Amino acid sequence: MSLRFAALGLLAQHPGSGYDLLRRFELSMANVWPATQSQLYGELNKLADGGLIEVTDIGPRGRKEYRVTEAGRAELVRWITAPEADPPMRRPDLLRVFLLGELPAETARTYAVDFAEHAASELARLQHLRDSFEWGADDADFYGRAALEFGLRDAAMEERWAQWLVSAIDERISISPSA
Numbered sequence: 001m002s003l004r005f006a007a008l009g010l011l012a013q014h015p016g017s018g019y020d021l022l023r024r025f026e027l028s029m030a031n032v033w034p035a036t037q038s039q040l041y042g043e044l045n046k047l048a049d050g051g052l053i054e055v056t057d058i059g060p061r062g063r064k065e066y067r068v069t070e071a072g073r074a075e076l077v078r079w080i081t082a083p084e085a086d087p088p089m090r091r092p093d094l095l096r097v098f099l100l101g102e103l104p105a106e107t108a109r110t111y112a113v114d115f116a117e118h119a120a121s122e123l124a125r126l127q128h129l130r131d132s133f134e135w136g137a138d139d140a141d142f143y144g145r146a147a148l149e150f151g152l153r154d155a156a157m158e159e160r161w162a163q164w165l166v167s168a169i170d171e172r173i174s175i176s177p178s179a
Contacts, residue, residue: 002033003039003043004043004047005076005079005080006025007021007040007047008072009029010024010025010029011047011066011072012068015056015065015068017063017065017066018040018044018066019063022040027133028144031126031129031148032147032151044066047066048066052069052072052075053068053072054067093115097111097112097165100112105169105173109166109170112162112165113162113166115158115162115165116158116159116162116163116166119159119162120159123152123156123159126148126155127152130145130148
């Protein structure tokens, strides 16, 4: 469902072709909602069939230019302002943490170390993205940067938390070798 609104939102910000949308998607929203080219093009067809976007021009080799319709803009605004309709967030990584007691302590520790390393890697990737992008003054860049800032802070928190978990497991191991 969110890919629908990601595509709709990007087209609301800047009309363009499916290729244009894919390029912008890869530089921005793919960091929070990844999708393949075929998924994105499939969503464009569904949005057009639903009257939420329309083709404004057909160029060479059948390249279609899209823009959001009034119905599409209304649907986007409705979705943005109704977060209570979102499905519950699922975190399989934290479900694994909840169940780590079913594993030997050293295996649980390895999971926590890997979690910390992944968070550190994600933090570095997002820092590089932040530092390599020329941020403009328009709303799209401002709020895109705000979403990126959330990712930076979340990755930093997850890395610190996972390091704490490694230390806590180490303490458990030293207190009770059978933990």
